[in-house]
Amino acid sequence: MTAAFALSLVSLAIWCVLLFGRAGFWRVRKPASAPVPTAWPDVVAIVPARNEAEVIARCVAGVLGQRYPGTLSLVVVDDHSHDGTSEVAATAAAGTSRPDALTVVLARDLPGGWSGKVWAQSEGLAAADRIAPKASYVWLTDADIWHGPDVLAGLVARAVHERRDLVSLMVRLRCASAWERLIVPAFVFFFAKLYPFERVRNPRSPVAAAAGGCMLASRAALARIGGFAAIRGELIDDCSLAARIKPGGAISLDLGDDSVSLRPYDDWRSLWDMIARSAYTQLRYSPLLLLGTVVAMTSTYLAPPLMSMAGGARLWPAWLAWAAMALAYMPMLREYRQPRWLAPLLPLTALFYLGATLDSARRYWLRRGGQWKGRSQAPARS
Structure with a gap:
């Protein structure tokens, strides 16, 4: 006893x-809106996609449907899909107010030593250098994420006002099934405990983290670290990217309201596999x-x-x-x-x-x- x-x-x-x-870490705090910048910089979004035909249309519509006053381009990197991902993306772009903003890139074969997603992002960045050389920011998101129309403007305003090289939002995960209700809020809770958001934002703290579903990185910061080759073999690519960027520039991570994950986890096995x-x-x-x-x-x-x-x-x-x-x-x-x-x-x-x-x-x-x-x-x- x-x-x-x-x-x-x-x-x-x-x-x-x-x-x-x-x-x-356990408190839920949302950042205040940042002042509108005097000039809106060019932004290029990169979406790696591998067999994402079921969700890519909503992703493309969300990205190209942004009420962003500046120039916005989108690169979808088709990573050897065989389900028509590229065609679905092109059709979705045609129905938006920016039908010509989409470029679809077919990724080359995965080199040794690279993780698949990071290689696709690297291919997208190379394409961005060609089609949007004046872009000051790169918006990294996933094919299974939908963004509300004002998300990008908020990210850019915060990055410019706070002079941050990386601004990230943890997207709102789907929480509809019984298993999602039991597991998903805890996933975010555990992540915040491991990487307290206040310490991520604090430039004096070594804690660095980001959420891969929504990351706005300055083009200069990506060039400073040597692009995605700096994290070529990382499976946890978002936090690895944040760890590379933070020593040379400020970063932030917050909970998002209007960026939403489309991927369902309706049974325990899918959630188990996600963690494992x-x-x-x-x-x-x-x-x-x-x-x-x-x-x-x-x-x-x-x-x-x-x-x-x-x-x-x-x-x-x-x-x-x-x-x-x-x-x-x-x-x-x-x-x-x-x-x-x-x-x-x-x-x-x-x-x-x-x-x-x-x-x-x-x-x-x-x-x-x-x-x-x-x-x-x-x-x-x-």
């Missing part, structure tokens, strides 16, 4: 640190970091409810830790318009994430890591 009480105190201490010493695809990559393929993650997740999320139910009132620190956990989670549940009763169930979601993380390591050791669109992109284990 003494050991259990000590462990309950450890869990409570962890949540006290998370609540008061982690830059308020890159979880072990996040741990740098380290067994020691994996072990540390198991210990940390167990102490932080699993121990409080287990000890509370097993020890009753005698293990009151565990009850307080569980309550602190639920209170910290509620702002994200409100952000995603989910009921408050899901807050005490966060340990179940954490267990799901932990299982997917362990499966991510298993896949790596079986040489099946980084699976996406028919590619296994994790490096070969030595």
Whole structure:
């Protein structure tokens, strides 16, 4: 009982640190609108697409439907699709107010040492240099994202006003199915805990992160780091790009309202695969970091409810830790318009994430890591 009480105190201490010493990661804060710039710079958007015929039309319509006062171009990089992605994109562009702004590029074969998405982005950047050489900013987004008409203007205004080399929004993920309601808000919550947005924005903090669904990068910053070749082999390309850019320029990351993910995750398997695809990559393929993650997740999320139910009132620190956990989670549940009763169930979601993380390591050791669109992109284990 003494050991259990000590462990309950450890869990409570962890949540006290998370609540008061982690830059308020659990709070949902939206940035204020930035002043309108005196001149709107040219922007080129790049969308890598591999077999995205089901969603690319809405993506293209969203990008080209921007109420952006400056010049906007769009490069869709068809990464060896066989479902008519290029044709669907062209048809969608024809129905917008900028029908001539679209350029479709067929990606060359994937070179060794490159991840598929980063190679497609590099191909898009090379095309952008030809078709939009005066563009000051590159808007990086995904084929399964729809952007509201004022998103780009807000990104550019913030980048210009705050003099940031990278401005990123975490798009609003789909949260309609039962499994999405259980898993998706926690995904954003865990991401914000790992990369507190306040520290990302703070130039004195080494924390760097971005969300690949919506990133506005200055062309000068991309040139400074050597383009996408600087992150050629990275599977977590967005955070890797932010880490490269931040030492030489300010960056920011915020939650977005009007940028929305179109990709559904209607069953547990699709969400499990989404996490397992890159979880072990996040741990740098380290067994020691994996072990540390198991210990940390167990102490932080699993121990409080287990000890509370097993020890009753005698293990009151565990009850307080569980309550602190639920209170910290509620702002994200409100952000995603989910009921408050899901807050005490966060340990179940954490267990799901932990299982997917362990499966991510298993896949790596079986040489099946980084699976996406028919590619296994994790490096070969030595």
